[in-house]
Amino acid sequence: MSKYEYRPLPEGSIRLLRIEPNTDQGAPIECKVLVCPVLNSGRTSLYEALSYVWGSQEKRRSIRIGGHEFPVGENLFSALLALRDPHLDRIVWIDAICINQEDNTEKGYQVQTMARVYAQARGVVVWLGAGTLNASKAI
Structure with missing residues:
Protein backbone atom coordinates (compact mmCIF):
# COMPACT_ATOMS: atom_id res chain seq x y z
CA MET A 1 0.00 0.00 0.00
CA SER A 2 1.36 3.42 -0.92
CA LYS A 3 2.05 6.17 1.60
CA TYR A 4 -0.37 9.09 1.96
CA GLU A 5 0.92 12.23 0.21
CA TYR A 6 -0.12 15.70 1.35
CA ARG A 7 -1.33 18.19 -1.23
CA PRO A 8 -0.64 21.90 -0.67
CA LEU A 9 -3.42 23.71 1.17
CA PRO A 10 -5.13 26.68 -0.44
CA GLU A 11 -4.46 29.87 1.51
CA GLY A 12 -6.81 30.25 4.47
CA SER A 13 -7.72 26.56 4.56
CA ILE A 14 -7.35 23.65 6.96
CA ARG A 15 -7.61 19.91 6.61
CA LEU A 16 -10.24 17.93 8.48
CA LEU A 17 -10.26 14.18 8.90
CA ARG A 18 -13.41 12.15 8.27
CA ILE A 19 -13.24 8.90 10.22
CA GLU A 20 -15.37 6.35 8.44
CA PRO A 21 -17.65 4.17 10.58
CA ASN A 22 -17.15 0.50 11.20
CA THR A 23 -18.98 -1.91 13.49
CA ASP A 24 -15.86 -4.10 13.76
CA GLN A 25 -13.44 -2.59 16.32
CA GLY A 26 -10.66 -4.73 14.82
CA ALA A 27 -11.13 -3.37 11.30
CA PRO A 28 -8.52 -0.97 9.90
CA ILE A 29 -9.18 2.71 10.56
CA GLU A 30 -10.29 4.26 7.25
CA CYS A 31 -10.33 8.04 6.82
CA LYS A 32 -10.62 10.74 4.20
CA VAL A 33 -9.15 14.24 4.24
CA LEU A 34 -11.43 17.21 3.64
CA VAL A 35 -10.10 20.69 2.86
CA CYS A 36 -12.15 23.54 4.29
CA PRO A 37 -11.69 27.30 4.65
CA VAL A 38 -10.98 28.65 8.10
CA LEU A 39 -14.05 30.67 8.91
CA ASN A 40 -13.76 34.22 10.16
CA SER A 41 -17.39 34.38 11.24
CA GLY A 42 -16.81 33.19 14.79
CA ARG A 43 -19.53 30.56 14.42
CA THR A 44 -18.92 26.93 15.24
CA SER A 45 -18.47 24.29 12.57
CA LEU A 46 -19.49 20.65 12.37
CA TYR A 47 -16.15 19.17 13.39
CA GLU A 48 -14.51 18.31 16.66
CA ALA A 49 -10.93 19.11 17.59
CA LEU A 50 -8.84 16.48 19.33
CA SER A 51 -6.48 17.46 22.11
CA TYR A 52 -4.22 14.62 23.17
CA VAL A 53 -0.77 13.65 24.36
CA TRP A 54 1.34 12.64 21.37
CA GLY A 55 3.29 10.18 23.51
CA SER A 56 6.09 8.03 22.19
CA GLN A 57 6.35 7.91 18.42
CA GLU A 58 8.55 4.81 18.49
CA LYS A 59 5.76 2.26 18.22
CA ARG A 60 3.88 3.30 15.07
CA ARG A 61 0.51 2.02 13.97
CA SER A 62 -1.04 2.47 10.56
CA ILE A 63 -4.33 4.00 9.46
CA ARG A 64 -5.61 4.52 5.95
CA ILE A 65 -6.31 7.91 4.43
CA GLY A 66 -7.98 7.74 1.03
CA ASP A 85 -18.48 5.43 15.52
CA PRO A 86 -19.98 2.13 14.41
CA HIS A 87 -22.54 3.81 12.13
CA LEU A 88 -21.75 7.48 11.46
CA ASP A 89 -18.86 9.43 9.97
CA ARG A 90 -17.02 11.58 12.49
CA ILE A 91 -15.21 14.71 11.38
CA VAL A 92 -12.26 15.80 13.48
CA TRP A 93 -9.28 18.11 13.37
CA ILE A 94 -6.09 16.45 14.63
CA ASP A 95 -2.84 18.40 14.45
CA ALA A 96 -0.58 15.39 13.76
CA ILE A 97 -2.64 14.44 10.70
CA CYS A 98 -4.29 17.65 9.51
CA ILE A 99 -1.02 19.60 9.48
CA GLY A 108 4.10 27.71 10.84
CA TYR A 109 0.89 29.01 9.27
CA GLN A 110 -1.31 26.24 10.65
CA VAL A 111 0.01 26.66 14.21
CA GLN A 112 -1.02 30.33 13.99
CA THR A 113 -4.60 29.28 13.13
CA MET A 114 -4.93 26.68 15.91
CA ALA A 115 -6.75 29.01 18.32
CA ARG A 116 -9.41 29.63 15.65
CA VAL A 117 -9.58 25.94 14.78
CA TYR A 118 -10.30 25.05 18.41
CA ALA A 119 -12.68 27.99 18.91
CA GLN A 120 -14.76 27.12 15.84
CA VAL A 126 -9.53 15.47 25.26
CA TRP A 127 -7.78 12.11 25.06
CA LEU A 128 -5.43 11.25 27.91
CA GLY A 129 -4.85 7.68 26.78
CA ALA A 130 -6.40 4.29 27.07
CA GLY A 131 -7.88 3.67 30.51
CA THR A 132 -6.29 1.50 33.14
CA LEU A 133 -7.78 -0.43 36.02
CA ASN A 134 -7.19 2.51 38.38
CA ALA A 135 -8.17 5.33 36.00
CA SER A 136 -11.62 5.74 37.50
CA LYS A 137 -10.05 6.52 40.88
CA ALA A 138 -8.34 9.57 39.36
CA ILE A 139 -11.66 10.91 38.16
Whole structure:
Protein backbone atom coordinates (compact mmCIF):
# COMPACT_ATOMS: atom_id res chain seq x y z
CA MET A 1 0.00 0.00 0.00
CA SER A 2 1.36 3.42 -0.92
CA LYS A 3 2.05 6.17 1.60
CA TYR A 4 -0.37 9.09 1.96
CA GLU A 5 0.92 12.23 0.21
CA TYR A 6 -0.12 15.70 1.35
CA ARG A 7 -1.33 18.19 -1.23
CA PRO A 8 -0.64 21.90 -0.67
CA LEU A 9 -3.42 23.71 1.17
CA PRO A 10 -5.13 26.68 -0.44
CA GLU A 11 -4.46 29.87 1.51
CA GLY A 12 -6.81 30.25 4.47
CA SER A 13 -7.72 26.56 4.56
CA ILE A 14 -7.35 23.65 6.96
CA ARG A 15 -7.61 19.91 6.61
CA LEU A 16 -10.24 17.93 8.48
CA LEU A 17 -10.26 14.18 8.90
CA ARG A 18 -13.41 12.15 8.27
CA ILE A 19 -13.24 8.90 10.22
CA GLU A 20 -15.37 6.35 8.44
CA PRO A 21 -17.65 4.17 10.58
CA ASN A 22 -17.15 0.50 11.20
CA THR A 23 -18.98 -1.91 13.49
CA ASP A 24 -15.86 -4.10 13.76
CA GLN A 25 -13.44 -2.59 16.32
CA GLY A 26 -10.66 -4.73 14.82
CA ALA A 27 -11.13 -3.37 11.30
CA PRO A 28 -8.52 -0.97 9.90
CA ILE A 29 -9.18 2.71 10.56
CA GLU A 30 -10.29 4.26 7.25
CA CYS A 31 -10.33 8.04 6.82
CA LYS A 32 -10.62 10.74 4.20
CA VAL A 33 -9.15 14.24 4.24
CA LEU A 34 -11.43 17.21 3.64
CA VAL A 35 -10.10 20.69 2.86
CA CYS A 36 -12.15 23.54 4.29
CA PRO A 37 -11.69 27.30 4.65
CA VAL A 38 -10.98 28.65 8.10
CA LEU A 39 -14.05 30.67 8.91
CA ASN A 40 -13.76 34.22 10.16
CA SER A 41 -17.39 34.38 11.24
CA GLY A 42 -16.81 33.19 14.79
CA ARG A 43 -19.53 30.56 14.42
CA THR A 44 -18.92 26.93 15.24
CA SER A 45 -18.47 24.29 12.57
CA LEU A 46 -19.49 20.65 12.37
CA TYR A 47 -16.15 19.17 13.39
CA GLU A 48 -14.51 18.31 16.66
CA ALA A 49 -10.93 19.11 17.59
CA LEU A 50 -8.84 16.48 19.33
CA SER A 51 -6.48 17.46 22.11
CA TYR A 52 -4.22 14.62 23.17
CA VAL A 53 -0.77 13.65 24.36
CA TRP A 54 1.34 12.64 21.37
CA GLY A 55 3.29 10.18 23.51
CA SER A 56 6.09 8.03 22.19
CA GLN A 57 6.35 7.91 18.42
CA GLU A 58 8.55 4.81 18.49
CA LYS A 59 5.76 2.26 18.22
CA ARG A 60 3.88 3.30 15.07
CA ARG A 61 0.51 2.02 13.97
CA SER A 62 -1.04 2.47 10.56
CA ILE A 63 -4.33 4.00 9.46
CA ARG A 64 -5.61 4.52 5.95
CA ILE A 65 -6.31 7.91 4.43
CA GLY A 66 -7.98 7.74 1.03
CA GLY A 67 -6.71 4.17 0.65
CA HIS A 68 -3.11 5.15 1.46
CA GLU A 69 -1.07 4.20 4.51
CA PHE A 70 -0.46 6.84 7.19
CA PRO A 71 1.61 6.04 10.31
CA VAL A 72 0.46 7.38 13.69
CA GLY A 73 1.67 6.96 17.26
CA GLU A 74 0.10 4.41 19.57
CA ASN A 75 -1.79 7.02 21.63
CA LEU A 76 -3.34 8.65 18.56
CA PHE A 77 -4.25 5.23 17.18
CA SER A 78 -6.12 4.34 20.38
CA ALA A 79 -7.86 7.76 20.30
CA LEU A 80 -9.00 7.14 16.72
CA LEU A 81 -10.35 3.73 17.69
CA ALA A 82 -12.31 5.33 20.53
CA LEU A 83 -13.59 8.14 18.27
CA ARG A 84 -14.71 5.86 15.45
CA ASP A 85 -18.48 5.43 15.52
CA PRO A 86 -19.98 2.13 14.41
CA HIS A 87 -22.54 3.81 12.13
CA LEU A 88 -21.75 7.48 11.46
CA ASP A 89 -18.86 9.43 9.97
CA ARG A 90 -17.02 11.58 12.49
CA ILE A 91 -15.21 14.71 11.38
CA VAL A 92 -12.26 15.80 13.48
CA TRP A 93 -9.28 18.11 13.37
CA ILE A 94 -6.09 16.45 14.63
CA ASP A 95 -2.84 18.40 14.45
CA ALA A 96 -0.58 15.39 13.76
CA ILE A 97 -2.64 14.44 10.70
CA CYS A 98 -4.29 17.65 9.51
CA ILE A 99 -1.02 19.60 9.48
CA ASN A 100 1.77 18.35 7.24
CA GLN A 101 4.42 17.90 9.92
CA GLU A 102 7.20 17.73 7.31
CA ASP A 103 6.39 21.13 5.76
CA ASN A 104 7.74 23.86 8.05
CA THR A 105 6.05 26.68 6.11
CA GLU A 106 2.65 25.02 6.36
CA LYS A 107 3.28 24.10 9.98
CA GLY A 108 4.10 27.71 10.84
CA TYR A 109 0.89 29.01 9.27
CA GLN A 110 -1.31 26.24 10.65
CA VAL A 111 0.01 26.66 14.21
CA GLN A 112 -1.02 30.33 13.99
CA THR A 113 -4.60 29.28 13.13
CA MET A 114 -4.93 26.68 15.91
CA ALA A 115 -6.75 29.01 18.32
CA ARG A 116 -9.41 29.63 15.65
CA VAL A 117 -9.58 25.94 14.78
CA TYR A 118 -10.30 25.05 18.41
CA ALA A 119 -12.68 27.99 18.91
CA GLN A 120 -14.76 27.12 15.84
CA ALA A 121 -14.98 23.41 16.62
CA ARG A 122 -18.34 22.03 17.70
CA GLY A 123 -16.46 20.57 20.65
CA VAL A 124 -13.01 19.59 21.85
CA VAL A 125 -12.31 15.98 22.72
CA VAL A 126 -9.53 15.47 25.26
CA TRP A 127 -7.78 12.11 25.06
CA LEU A 128 -5.43 11.25 27.91
CA GLY A 129 -4.85 7.68 26.78
CA ALA A 130 -6.40 4.29 27.07
CA GLY A 131 -7.88 3.67 30.51
CA THR A 132 -6.29 1.50 33.14
CA LEU A 133 -7.78 -0.43 36.02
CA ASN A 134 -7.19 2.51 38.38
CA ALA A 135 -8.17 5.33 36.00
CA SER A 136 -11.62 5.74 37.50
CA LYS A 137 -10.05 6.52 40.88
CA ALA A 138 -8.34 9.57 39.36
CA ILE A 139 -11.66 10.91 38.16
